[in-house]
Amino acid sequence: MKNKEYIIRELERDIEYLSKVINKMQRRAGAKSKKAIAELRYRKEQVKKKLIEIRDAHDDLIEEDPIEEIKESLKDIWKNLKKSFDKFMDEL
DSSP: OEEHHHHHHHHHHHHHHHHHHHHHHHHHOOTTHHHHHHHHHHHHHHHHHHHHHHHHOSOSEESSOHHHHHHHHHHHHHHHHHHHHHHHHHHO
8 A cells, every 4th residue: 555645746756757758859859759759648648647536536545556557558668669769770
């Protein structure tokens, strides 16, 4: 069981981090990066929705850990992004 306030702080940090990553990627985005940016935006919206759900919850302790679920999905995006980047570098 996790403390509600702790999870809220973690999710707020994740949203802030995703915003920074998206902004940096947009400045340097090529055609292949646009899909990754769209996926990151989608994940950011999911994190925001989860944050709202947790804030609205009446319990002070949360049984499930939404942070781990979100981080796992972000790992998948990073893997796909790295594969695209490696492929791009091989083409050069």
